[in-house]
Amino acid sequence: MNETDLALLKAKYPTKTALATELINLEAILNLPKSTEAFISDIHGEYDAFQHVLRSGSGNVKQKVAALFAGKMTKNKISNFSFLIYYPKERLTAIKKRYASNEELCQWYLDTFTRLISLLHFVSTKYTRSKVRKALKPEFVYITEELLYADLDSVDKLQYYSKITENIITLGQADAFIIATCHSIQQLVVDHLHIVGDIYDRGPYPDKIMERLMQHHSLDIQWGNHDILWLGAVSGSQLCLANLLRICARYNNLSIIEDAYGINLRHLALFAEKHYQDNPAFQPKLMHNERPLSAAEKLQITQIHQAIAVIQFKLEGPAIARRPEFNMAHRAMLDKIDYAKQTIELKGKTYQLENTCFQTIDPKAPYQLTPEEQDLIDQLTTAFMQSDKLRRHMAFLVKKGSMYLTYNDNLIFHGCIPVDDKGKFQTFRLNGKDYAGPELLTVFEKNLRESFAYPHTTNDQATDLLWYLWTGPLSPLFGKHDMTTFERYFIADKETHFEAPNAYYRLRHETWFVDQLLEAFGLDPNTGHIINGHTPVKKGQSPIMADRKMLVIDGGFSKPYHKTTGIGGYTLLYNSYGMQLVTHQPFTSRADAIANLTDIISTKRVVDQVSHRKMVAQTDIGKKLIKQVRLLKELMLTK
Numbered sequence: 001m002n003e004t005d006l007a008l009l010k011a012k013y014p015t016k017t018a019l020a021t022e023l024i025n026l027e028a029i030l031n032l033p034k035s036t037e038a039f040i041s042d043i044h045g046e047y048d049a050f051q052h053v054l055r056s057g058s059g060n061v062k063q064k065v066a067a068l069f070a071g072k073m074t075k076n077k078i079s080n081f082s083f084l085i086y087y088p089k090e091r092l093t094a095i096k097k098r099y100a101s102n103e104e105l106c107q108w109y110l111d112t113f114t115r116l117i118s119l120l121h122f123v124s125t126k127y128t129r130s131k132v133r134k135a136l137k138p139e140f141v142y143i144t145e146e147l148l149y150a151d152l153d154s155v156d157k158l159q160y161y162s163k164i165t166e167n168i169i170t171l172g173q174a175d176a177f178i179i180a181t182c183h184s185i186q187q188l189v190v191d192h193l194h195i196v197g198d199i200y201d202r203g204p205y206p207d208k209i210m211e212r213l214m215q216h217h218s219l220d221i222q223w224g225n226h227d228i229l230w231l232g233a234v235s236g237s238q239l240c241l242a243n244l245l246r247i248c249a250r251y252n253n254l255s256i257i258e259d260a261y262g263i264n265l266r267h268l269a270l271f272a273e274k275h276y277q278d279n280p281a282f283q284p285k286l287m288h289n290e291r292p293l294s295a296a297e298k299l300q301i302t303q304i305h306q307a308i309a310v311i312q313f314k315l316e317g318p319a320i321a322r323r324p325e326f327n328m329a330h331r332a333m334l335d336k337i338d339y340a341k342q343t344i345e346l347k348g349k350t351y352q353l354e355n356t357c358f359q360t361i362d363p364k365a366p367y368q369l370t371p372e373e374q375d376l377i378d379q380l381t382t383a384f385m386q387s388d389k390l391r392r393h394m395a396f397l398v399k400k401g402s403m404y405l406t407y408n409d410n411l412i413f414h415g416c417i418p419v420d421d422k423g424k425f426q427t428f429r430l431n432g433k434d435y436a437g438p439e440l441l442t443v444f445e446k447n448l449r450e451s452f453a454y455p456h457t458t459n460d461q462a463t464d465l466l467w468y469l470w471t472g473p474l475s476p477l478f479g480k481h482d483m484t485t486f487e488r489y490f491i492a493d494k495e496t497h498f499e500a501p502n503a504y505y506r507l508r509h510e511t512w513f514v515d516q517l518l519e520a521f522g523l524d525p526n527t528g529h530i531i532n533g534h535t536p537v538k539k540g541q542s543p544i545m546a547d548r549k550m551l552v553i554d555g556g557f558s559k560p561y562h563k564t565t566g567i568g569g570y571t572l573l574y575n576s577y578g579m580q581l582v583t584h585q586p587f588t589s590r591a592d593a594i595a596n597l598t599d600i601i602s603t604k605r606v607v608d609q610v611s612h613r614k615m616v617a618q619t620d621i622g623k624k625l626i627k628q629v630r631l632l633k634e635l636m637l638t639k
């Protein structure tokens, strides 16, 4: 132990008793079962579905209720009680209507208190009292602890307890107490949350998801390619900004920009109205349960969609030119167009263009923004940087996020690690140095943090790298060779729409490859797993690959994908007994879930089951605590 460590510890534990107390405490914690982790991915702005998964602990709440009340509750009762825990406020309103007399309601309250307290007790057994206390609402800590650690065998105390519960009701605190206890249970069933990327885009409420995550007790985030667009936009990347606006227009979500983040799009709308007409390729995609748009609204979004797409294509040319290291010359599209014939030449083949909207493009200087376009994109860049709420959300994303994470034996990242056909890491050459594998992810992360810290430098390499992360051929978050956005808008031939995936997606089915990756990231292939999001698991495909070491858990929140996946998606739970994959049915709506108790969880599949429960001592936190114990023991000897 070095001198400073020793001095610090001595100051913290000045007496032998203080040292002994801490040692006893730490060693006791090491012998508790490992707490539950949950993995959720690709939320894509679907706040209500995400909330449901969170509130139900990915099905863990119901599982605990069923286990505790086995033989005492019917299936229906289990469902009713579980929904009270997920949505206490709304369910209380509905339940209370059922009771005609006060007497009946009081009885229901008393029964519910007892059940809730025993469930709270059941889900707390893995934790120290101090941890449980942190999960309780401060105003109810005292009452809850009295009931939670009650000695019901003591006749003397029975009256004392019944006075507490009676008073909760007579003092008008019953609802508040139930709500608080339900929230505590929600919190305790999942101790730590991993968000495996793509909180943003396509769905309507990413901002609400961010607010919710900012309240969460313990989480980490692995960035997804869509999150990068938003991070890039506030870091000064006009290309990221244009892409995110284009996607918001495409999915009829411009209100996220205007209403949620307070960024005015009036200039963009006026400009778009002046230059663009209706165009079938740019009409917004609507979800079946959305309010239908008026013809005028639809036209306006279609015009904005074209305006921002053209700005994006114009910005791509110069970015590709100033960054030869990106190797993306083939993705600069506007100089490959024959404007008179309305054709484009790609890979030696000429294609007819349809649904074009090139009226602001000067064929002699196709990447030149018009003064109005330049003004617009500059104004928008400033507005994105100045939105306090957006900056706050992005600061949280940067603080809690990373390109990848190793956590309790597992390697977690959103997309892929770029490899060649043989599984060898592909190298990305940056400023004369080659980066591959873990180092590649690290250099992207370093640049991302730098760009975020200096938002006003816009065309520098660090900022351009954010755009590369969205679309570059060696981007670990994108994982495909080309993003064929231009072709998808303007060329009918579907062959040109294909986006070749990195060899990683073929190789991740193979055990040797996954083992090799785990080792490269310093993990043990015998115990570790890789957890990815990003690619929706299509009908008939399995999310479990490579001898159960590779798990793909795109949460399937995104409605546009339900057709191809046939299910809602997957989340993952990792507790002291092992790992379970949870399959979700598509979520209908919050109101439907609450009124009809429709749960979206359908099945759980065991991925791994250990013969001995995993204890805290075997976790990453445990390893740190073991070191601490060793230091304290050394110090003890000096006393």
Ligand SMILES: O=P(O)(O)OC[C@H]1O[C@](O)(COP(=O)(O)O)[C@@H](O)[C@@H]1O
Binding pocket: 225, 226, 250, 480, 483, 484, 485, 488, 499, 534
């Ligand atoms: O369905 P859309 O809106 O055309 O989006 C397709 C685009 O989205 C991407 O799949 C990227 O988004 P994801 O990360 O959600 O897959 C691109 O590769 C593709 O060009």
Ligand SMILES: [Mn+2]
Binding pocket: 198, 224, 225, 226, 414, 533, 534, 535
């Ligand atoms: Mn993704």
